[in-house]
Amino acid sequence: MEKPESNYGFREQTVPVKEKEKLDKLNRKWFKYLKSHPLTGDQLPRLGTAGLVSTMQMRGQLSTKNYKYGTYEDYEKVSGEYLAEEYNIVNKGCLSCPIKCARTVMVDGKPVKGPELETLGLLGGGILNNNLEAILKWNYELDELGMDTISSASTLAFAMEAHEKGLWDNGLTFGSTEEISKVWDDIAYRKGIGDDLANGSRWCSEKYGGKEFAVHSKGLELAAYEPRRTVGLGLGYAVSNRGGCHLNGGYMVLVEGLSLAVDQQNPHGKADFTMIFQDLMEGVSSCGQCLFTTYAFLPSLIISHPQSWYTKAFCKIVPYIGFVLRIINKLPTGIMHFHIPVIFNQSKALKLITGMPVTFGSFIKAGRRGYTLERHINTRFGIRRKDDSLPKRLTDDPQIPGNEKTKVPLEWMKNVYYSARGWSRDGVPTPKTLRRLNLDKLDSYKVTCEEFKK
Numbered sequence: 001m002e003k004p005e006s007n008y009g010f011r012e013q014t015v016p017v018k019e020k021e022k023l024d025k026l027n028r029k030w031f032k033y034l035k036s037h038p039l040t041g042d043q044l045p046r047l048g049t050a051g052l053v054s055t056m057q058m059r060g061q062l063s064t065k066n067y068k069y070g071t072y073e074d075y076e077k078v079s080g081e082y083l084a085e086e087y088n089i090v091n092k093g094c095l096s097c098p099i100k101c102a103r104t105v106m107v108d109g110k111p112v113k114g115p116e117l118e119t120l121g122l123l124g125g126g127i128l129n130n131n132l133e134a135i136l137k138w139n140y141e142l143d144e145l146g147m148d149t150i151s152s153a154s155t156l157a158f159a160m161e162a163h164e165k166g167l168w169d170n171g172l173t174f175g176s177t178e179e180i181s182k183v184w185d186d187i188a189y190r191k192g193i194g195d196d197l198a199n200g201s202r203w204c205s206e207k208y209g210g211k212e213f214a215v216h217s218k219g220l221e222l223a224a225y226e227p228r229r230t231v232g233l234g235l236g237y238a239v240s241n242r243g244g245c246h247l248n249g250g251y252m253v254l255v256e257g258l259s260l261a262v263d264q265q266n267p268h269g270k271a272d273f274t275m276i277f278q279d280l281m282e283g284v285s286s287c288g289q290c291l292f293t294t295y296a297f298l299p300s301l302i303i304s305h306p307q308s309w310y311t312k313a314f315c316k317i318v319p320y321i322g323f324v325l326r327i328i329n330k331l332p333t334g335i336m337h338f339h340i341p342v343i344f345n346q347s348k349a350l351k352l353i354t355g356m357p358v359t360f361g362s363f364i365k366a367g368r369r370g371y372t373l374e375r376h377i378n379t380r381f382g383i384r385r386k387d388d389s390l391p392k393r394l395t396d397d398p399q400i401p402g403n404e405k406t407k408v409p410l411e412w413m414k415n416v417y418y419s420a421r422g423w424s425r426d427g428v429p430t431p432k433t434l435r436r437l438n439l440d441k442l443d444s445y446k447v448t449c450e451e452f453k454k
């Protein structure tokens with residue numbers, strides 16, 4: 001019998017599951033593991049991503065004053081702990097999720113979605129604002145206007161610095177936040193300075209100057225993690241297919257400070273890890289699973305005991321096993337004809353739902369194909385090595401004056417990354433790489449940029 005229409009006007013559907021009993025069993029075990037893991041069972045449910053503000057401060061990764069600094073003296077006033085204590089009224093999350101990472105807060109007497117770490121960082125220290133109540137309000141206003149808090153906040157910080165440096169007389173100053181709600185409206189309705197701000201920081205820097213501190217990659221503003229103190233993520237931001245995105249960039253900060261203390265400044269091995277993390281996350285995203293489940297990929301034993309000899313040893317050797325990963329990355333994924341138990345259930349879940357012969361190897365390969373296909377399409381639009389870039393502030397100016405290690409050694413890491421991916425020195429996937437991933441036939445679709453625009 002056909003199902004009736006739901007209240008939302010579309011027919012309710014159920015997802016047909018190939019092996020339901022086995023999936024239920026796997027899910028029970030998976031939920032249990034997620035709940036016992038320090039990140040997915042404690043930190044995310046307790047504080048959400050907002051809980052990362054304090055960790056980032058400790059590691060010098062909290063972008064402050066338009067990424068000039070990596071720490072903010074008032075960070076406690078915009079931290080996840082303070083948010084939970086003073087404003088969080090209830091935890092929320094997606095249906096049946098055991099993590100429930102979202103927060104609900106009150107704004108003008110209404111329960112609304114609370115801010116994530118990015119919003120707290122960029123609308124806090126990013127513009128030298130320690131007023132958490134204002135951030136809750138702006139977060140709500142930006143959501144209502146359909147505007148991204150990362151790009152809005154970062155473009156605002158750029159405009160403040162351009163004003164401070166005398167490049168752009170726009171009336172915006174760091175730490176002065178009374179008129180910010182009006183700025184959001186002006187951006188949305190393209191009025192006054194909002195008409196320029198609406199184009200983002202790259203565009204504004206081309207008009208007014210200040211390219212060296214317009215913090216974006218390929219026109220997309222970066223997240224709140226200051227990459228000079230997480231150089232693997234610095235590479236990820238730069239090579240990411242959709243611009244400066246921390247998730248499409250591989251999210252190396254997870255091991256470079258957030259959950260493990262792998263040397264943040266050591267570039268060795270980071271390119272290989274970036275590639276494998278990007279492929280895994282691409283696989284997880286493309287089959288509709290939540291990326292937060294990948295937090296549990298790092299075994300809880302090493303996360304729970306950061307001072308143990310084995311965790312310290314693990315963190316020390318990670319940068320030096322890049323070459324091992326490079327060999328694994330070059331192996332045909334078909335030989336990884338298994339699933340990784342306990343810590344990575346995503347591939348098995350996909351197999352049980354669809355009935356497709358998915359293994360860990362084919363899951364990674366699917367992610368790699370997706371990532372390479374995106375790049376292949378980008379190269380048709382002219383994207384090359386020169387576009388995998390960061391502003392000079394992050395590659396040329398050390399975060400800690402005099403400490404040359406506290407900047408992103410981007411060009412060196414790009415060479416290793418392109419080689420690991422099987423791309424040319426100019427960042428173009430080679431014909432051999434495309435063949436290996438069964439993407440070479442796509443060249444018969446000669447869609448050019450001009451045809452696409454039509």
Ligand code: SF4
Nearest residue numbers: 093094097099101290
């Ligand atoms: S599914 Fe993901 S985004 Fe949704 S509540 Fe769970 S952890 Fe958060």
